[in-house]
Amino acid sequence: MALPNRVTLCDVGPRDGLQNEKQVVAAADKVELIHRLQAAGIRRLEATSFVSPKWVPQMGDNAEVMAGIQRRSDVAYAVLVPNAKGLEAALPTRPDEIVVFTAASEAFAQKNINCSIAESIERFAPVVAQAKAAGIKVRAALSCAIGCPYEGDIHPDKVDAVAAQLAAIGVDHIGVSDTIGVGTPRRIQQALERALKHFPLHEVSGHYHDTYGQALANVYASLEVGVSTFDASVGGLGGCPYAKGATGNVATEDVVFMLNGLGIETGVDLDGLVDAAAFISGVLGRPPVSRVARAVLAKRQA
Amino acid sequence: MALPNRVTLCDVGPRDGLQNEKQVVAAADKVELIHRLQAAGIRRLEATSFVSPKWVPQMGDNAEVMAGIQRRSDVAYAVLVPNAKGLEAALPTRPDEIVVFTAASEAFAQKNINCSIAESIERFAPVVAQAKAAGIKVRAALSCAIGCPYEGDIHPDKVDAVAAQLAAIGVDHIGVSDTIGVGTPRRIQQALERALKHFPLHEVSGHYHDTYGQALANVYASLEVGVSTFDASVGGLGGCPYAKGATGNVATEDVVFMLNGLGIETGVDLDGLVDAAAFISGVLGRPPVSRVARAVLAKRQA
Numbered sequence: 001m002a003l004p005n006r007v008t009l010c011d012v013g014p015r016d017g018l019q020n021e022k023q024v025v026a027a028a029d030k031v032e033l034i035h036r037l038q039a040a041g042i043r044r045l046e047a048t049s050f051v052s053p054k055w056v057p058q059m060g061d062n063a064e065v066m067a068g069i070q071r072r073s074d075v076a077y078a079v080l081v082p083n084a085k086g087l088e089a090a091l092p093t094r095p096d097e098i099v100v101f102t103a104a105s106e107a108f109a110q111k112n113i114n115c116s117i118a119e120s121i122e123r124f125a126p127v128v129a130q131a132k133a134a135g136i137k138v139r140a141a142l143s144c145a146i147g148c149p150y151e152g153d154i155h156p157d158k159v160d161a162v163a164a165q166l167a168a169i170g171v172d173h174i175g176v177s178d179t180i181g182v183g184t185p186r187r188i189q190q191a192l193e194r195a196l197k198h199f200p201l202h203e204v205s206g207h208y209h210d211t212y213g214q215a216l217a218n219v220y221a222s223l224e225v226g227v228s229t230f231d232a233s234v235g236g237l238g239g240c241p242y243a244k245g246a247t248g249n250v251a252t253e254d255v256v257f258m259l260n261g262l263g264i265e266t267g268v269d270l271d272g273l274v275d276a277a278a279f280i281s282g283v284l285g286r287p288p289v290s291r292v293a294r295a296v297l298a299k300r301q302a
Numbered sequence: 303m304a305l306p307n308r309v310t311l312c313d314v315g316p317r318d319g320l321q322n323e324k325q326v327v328a329a330a331d332k333v334e335l336i337h338r339l340q341a342a343g344i345r346r347l348e349a350t351s352f353v354s355p356k357w358v359p360q361m362g363d364n365a366e367v368m369a370g371i372q373r374r375s376d377v378a379y380a381v382l383v384p385n386a387k388g389l390e391a392a393l394p395t396r397p398d399e400i401v402v403f404t405a406a407s408e409a410f411a412q413k414n415i416n417c418s419i420a421e422s423i424e425r426f427a428p429v430v431a432q433a434k435a436a437g438i439k440v441r442a443a444l445s446c447a448i449g450c451p452y453e454g455d456i457h458p459d460k461v462d463a464v465a466a467q468l469a470a471i472g473v474d475h476i477g478v479s480d481t482i483g484v485g486t487p488r489r490i491q492q493a494l495e496r497a498l499k500h501f502p503l504h505e506v507s508g509h510y511h512d513t514y515g516q517a518l519a520n521v522y523a524s525l526e527v528g529v530s531t532f533d534a535s536v537g538g539l540g541g542c543p544y545a546k547g548a549t550g551n552v553a554t555e556d557v558v559f560m561l562n563g564l565g566i567e568t569g570v571d572l573d574g575l576v577d578a579a580a581f582i583s584g585v586l587g588r589p590p591v592s593r594v595a596r597a598v599l600a601k602r603q604a
Contacts, residue, residue, distance in 0.1 A: 181597070184563025185522050213556040213593030214563070217518040220487050244600050247593050254515040261486025261516070291515030291549050295483070298546050 004228035006265040008044060010205065011037050011252050013280065014065075015046035015080055017237025019058050020248055021284060027061040029283045031068035036279055037234060038075050040272030042252075046099065046231075049080035050090040066093035078139065082113070087127050091134060098131050100124045100171070101141040104158040105148035108179075112143070117162055125169040132170055139173040140166045141207065145191045147182035156187075160194035167198040174199050175231060178218065180240065181211025181247070185221030192225050205229035208250050210289075211240045215250030216258055223264070230255060235277030236289030251290030253277060271296070306530035308567040310346060312507070313339050313554050315582065316367075317348035317382055319539025321360050322550055323586060329363040331585045333370035338581055339536060340377050342574030344554075348401065348533075351382035352392040368395035380441065384415075389429050393436060400433050402426045402473070403443040406460040407450035410481075414445070419464055427471040434472055441475040442468045443509065447493045449484035458489075462496035469500040476501050477533060480520065482542065483513025483549070487523030494527050507531035510552050512591075513542045517552030518560055525566070532557060537579030538591030553592030555579060573598070 014030050014037075030048070037045055047069065053060030062079065069077065078097035081087045090098060102120040103109040109117045128138050144151075145159050163174055174195050178188065188206065195204045206222045207230070208215040219230055232255045238248030253273050259266050270292070277293040288294060316332055316339075332350070339347055349371065355362030364381065371379065380399035383389045392400060404422040405411040411419045430440050446453075447461050465476055476497050480490065490508065497506045508524045509532070510517040521532055534557045540550030555575050561568050572594070579595040590596060 182563075184560050186564055210593060211597045212559050213518055213553070214560055216515055217522045217560060220519045220522060240597070244604065247596070251515070257514050258486050258516055258519060261484075262488055291512060294549070295513045295542070302546065 003223045003262060003264060004226060006228065007223075007259055008229045009042065009252060009255060009266055009268060010044040010046060010078070010229070010231045011042045011234055012046040012207075012231045012249060013037070013234035013237040013252070015049050015059070016231070017233035017235070017249055019049065019056055020238035020241065021058070023284055024058055025280075025283055027064040027068060029280070030061070030065050033234070033276060033280050034065075034069050036272070036276035038072055040276055041266070041268040042273075043074055043267065044076045045078065047077045047079055047095070049082075050086035051080065051082045063089070063093055066095070076137075081127065081131075083123060084127050084130070087130060095136060097137040097139055098127075099139045099141055099175075100127060101143060102162060102166070103143040103148070104154045104162050105144040105151045107150035108144045108148045111150060118165075121162075121165045121169060128170050132172075137173065138171050139175060139205075140171040141175045141177050142166070142195070143177050143179045145176045146178045146187055147180055149180055156190040156194045159191045160197060163195045163198040173203040173205065175205045175207045177207040178209055178215075181209035181214060183208065183218050184214055185217050188218040188221050189225050192222055192227055196225070201226050202229065205231060207231040209240060210236065210247045210250045213247075216254055219250065219255055219258065223262070234273060235281050235293055237280060247289055251277070251288070251292065253290045253292035253296075257292045305525045305564060305566060306528060308530060309525075309561055310531045311344065311554060311557060311568055311570060312346040312348060312380070312531070312533045313344045313536055314348040314509075314533045314551060315339070315536035315539040315554070317351050317361070318533070319535035319537070319551055321351065321358055322540035322543065323360070325586055326360055327582075327585055329366040329370060331582070332363070332367050335536070335578060335582050336367075336371050338574070338578035340374055342578055343568070343570040344575075345376055345569065346378045347380065349379045349381055349397070351384075352388035353382065353384045365391070365395055368397070378439075383429065383433075385425060386429050386432070389432060397438060399439040399441055400429075401441045401443055401477075402429060403445060404464060404468070405445040405450075406456050406464050407446040407453045409452035410446045410450045413452060420467075423464075423467045423471060430472050434474075439474050440472070441477060441507075442473040443477045443479050444468070444497070445479050445481045447478045448480045448489055449482055451482055458492040458496045461493045462499060465497045465500040475505040475507065477507045477509045479509040480511055480517075483511035483516060485510065485520050486516055487519050490520040490523050491527050494524055494529055498527070503528050504531065507533060509533040511542060512538065512549040512552045515549075518556055521552065521557055521560065525564070536575060537583050537595055539582065549591055553579070553590070553594065555592045555594035555598075559594045
């Protein structure tokens with residue numbers, strides 16, 4: 001079974017990662033992190049979010065961050081947008097992509113976004129239309145595609161159904177998100193296969209959390225079904241709001257190490273990425289969670 | 303591609319794990335750890351080593367540990383044996399299995415066991431014969447089967463050659479060891495396939511270190527070539543002598559979590575395993591390295 005020759009990584013550290021860190025990070029440090037990521041070869045990243053600072057104070061500097069980035073024409077800058085108001089705030093900052101989000105779990109949708117899955121799709125339909133009219137690509141994050149902290153296991157049929165609805169409102173890309181990190185390789189493949197019924201191969205990505213250490217195995221299993229786009233977070237930034245003290249997004253370095261070993265191109269320089277991880281970990285005053293960053297930094301010290 | 307229905311896990315925490323922990327652990331705590339592991343369903347474990355206490359002070363209590371275990375007839379107790387003298391010391395403690403070791407890297411053999419690979423095999427031949435005459439199963443650990451801290455990449459042909467020599471002296475089982483954790487899925491599969499030329503499927507095991515976070519992906523890749531026996535270390539005990547601060551053996555809990563998700567039987571109770579990890583981490587005064595143990599313990603606290 002041939003694996004893809006090339007993988008595109010979207011570093012979500014500046015948004016999904018930092019959002020789950022308690023310590024508020026200065027806009028200048030976020031911008032510096034983004035610069036380091038793009039210097040290391042990251043060509044797609046989630047820069048910030050336009051959720052109300054009432055809910056997510058860490059992202060209250062969204063416009064400042066977007067204005068501070070020295071943009072590269074070959075990098076796609078994505079921002080998270082919760083609703084029409086968020087899009088309105090985001091548009092003047094000229095994102096290349098917006099990320100909208102819903103869930104494959106009804107209970108999670110209710111608790112996390114205060115509406116049913118169907119209502120969330122309905123609410124996003126005009127947002128998607130407006131973004132696309134402005135020439136902005138729309139990605140959807142499908143949370144709890146494998147398991148839910150309230151409902152437990154999520155059947156792949158649920159992924160199928162919501163993916164169909166997202167495709168129907170014109171979303172370009174779907175991120176199959178294992179929000180609580182309970183996925184294992186075959187379950188991940190099943191969820192991806194359902195998403196692939198509604199989106200082309202290059203418009204389906206995997207977004208895996210390493211809460212239970214499964215993320216890299218899940219990336220490998222995803223490659224086996226042809227998926228070649230993944231979210232990851234530099235330094236393994238972020239945590240899990242459903243298990244304090246647990247690990248967050250899979251670390252970008254760990255993914256790159258595996259892909260290098262598999263002979264799969266990413267365009268990302270591992271040493272530069274470890275530098276970026278060391279930088280943001282220094283800002284947060286703790287070592288990176290990433291196994292690769294820890295090992296590489298330990299070797300550099302020796 | 304069907305994966306195996308059942309996997310046998312050998313918990314190497316009491317030996318390979320603790321050996322790489324600086325803090326000397328009391329024999330009573332080691333025995334308690336072994337009791338907890340077998341209570342959790344572990345049926346094969348590396349209990350201690352009969353290397354000279356001059357080299358490995360942590361294992362100086364080997365006979366005391368072996369005498370202290372309340373043995374179960376359905377558990378195989380293995381001990382590491384470096385030479386004839388080690389076997390002599392081990393025999394009265396009635397191990398079910400001995401583990402001998404060599405490397406797929408000449409440089410590593412020279413630095414680690416002070417002889418060439420060929421000399422190590424020659425030296426082990428009478429040890430193997432004597433153990434087998436005493437009705438003891440002999441496993442060989444093949445260190446640096448993927449990469450070496452001194453030589454870098456190790457070609458699979460090297461695994462092929464050394465596996466052939468180990469089979470020739472009557473070794474029953476080979477553990478393909480990624481000592482420094484640099485393996486990635488396809489490289490692991492290649493190394494296993496070479497070992498499988500000389501040993502039957504159920505007598506080839508994977509021994510992976512999580513230094514670069516690759517271990518679980520490597521276990522999954524191993525299942526794909528039919529391998530169904532793995533070493534793992536409760537709590538992710540142990541470190542990497544070649545990168546201080548880096549991670550050691552793959553955590554048994556993380557492996558069990560993945561196998562549970564894949565519907566593969568292990569006979570191991572995850573909660574009991576997490577209890578054992580919490581116990582030994584308490585003794586060591588630090589949280590477990592295992593992602594699963596951390597997440598489960600965090601959830602229990604919530």
